[in-house]
Amino acid sequence: MDRRKFLGLGLAALAIVPMTKLNATDFRKEKPDAWKATTPEDAIKALYGDAKAEEKGVKIKAPKLAENGGKIPVVVKSDIDAKSVALLQDSNPRSLVAVWTIPEGGIVDFSVTMKMKKSGKITAIVEGKDGKLYSKVLPIEVSKGGCGG
Amino acid sequence: MKVKAKEKDGIVKVKVLAKHQNIGPEEAEKKKKEANFITSVVAKVGDKVVYEMNGSGFMSKNPLYKFKFKGAKKGDELEVTWTDLKGNTKTKKVKIK
Numbered sequence: 001m002d003r004r005k006f007l008g009l010g011l012a013a014l015a016i017v018p019m020t021k022l023n024a025t026d027f028r029k030e031k032p033d034a035w036k037a038t039t040p041e042d043a044i045k046a047l048y049g050d051a052k053a054e055e056k057g058v059k060i061k062a063p064k065l066a067e068n069g070g071k072i073p074v075v076v077k078s079d080i081d082a083k084s085v086a087l088l089q090d091s092n093p094r095s096l097v098a099v100w101t102i103p104e105g106g107i108v109d110f111s112v113t114m115k116m117k118k119s120g121k122i123t124a125i126v127e128g129k130d131g132k133l134y135s136k137v138l139p140i141e142v143s144k145g146g147c148g149g
Numbered sequence: 150m151k152v153k154a155k156e157k158d159g160i161v162k163v164k165v166l167a168k169h170q171n172i173g174p175e176e177a178e179k180k181k182k183e184a185n186f187i188t189s190v191v192a193k194v195g196d197k198v199v200y201e202m203n204g205s206g207f208m209s210k211n212p213l214y215k216f217k218f219k220g221a222k223k224g225d226e227l228e229v230t231w232t233d234l235k236g237n238t239k240t241k242k243v244k245i246k
Contacts, residue, residue: 027203028188035205071209092207093175101201103218107160111215115173115207 040088053133069142078108091120173206
């Protein structure tokens with residue numbers, strides 16, 4: 001093995017080691033079913049069990065009419081002391097878009113750009129430290145689908 | 150990847166623009182490309198994790214992530230790392246302004 005490659009490998013290994021320790025909760029590994037669920041209801045069940053979500057305390061900001069479904073800016077906000085937050089929708093083949101783990105002192109104010117195949121509803125679920133679930137549902141219209149369609 | 154971090158009144162606002170195709174399985178079939186998307190984004194100040202997200206293939210191409218956090222000051226170093234489905238990672242360090 002030449003020296004350059006060897007050094008590269010060493011660097012790669014160094015980069016990977018702290019990465020594995022980094023995540024407090026890797027939702028993709030721990031809750032694989034949630035990522036396969038086709039409806040928001042099933043995904044929420046896979047993530048948080050049977051608990052019913054109260055519809056309060058959570059805000060979603062998104063355009064009412066999204067011209068380009070390939071890049072829809074969505075903001076999730078909440079003042080609840082939260083453990084985790086999940087973002088879902090019901091127009092794509094699978095429902096779950098993202099899950100955030102909230103670190104100590106974290107602020108629930110996240111913005112992402114997501115894809116939607118057609119018009120549908122965006123759901124945000126906040127898992128409070130009190131063990132309760134809070135939710136918000138926002139319907140949006142998409143004029144041009146963004147999932148390669 | 151572009152990262153901007155700005156502190157004001159104890160709250161740090163961060164913008165992360167990742168360069169990634171973010172192709173979900175259905176899109177991959179249509180475009181005859183391999184499915185690959187960002188599965189996790191983690192940001193740290195020192196050893197402290199300040200942002201942690203797991204994502205699916207329904208994030209947009211070249212996604213923009215914005216978030217806020219407390220507990221850091223100007224001059225601190227923010228480290229942002231993303232990992233994709235194939236295990237590629239990219240890390241960027243910036244100073245909080």
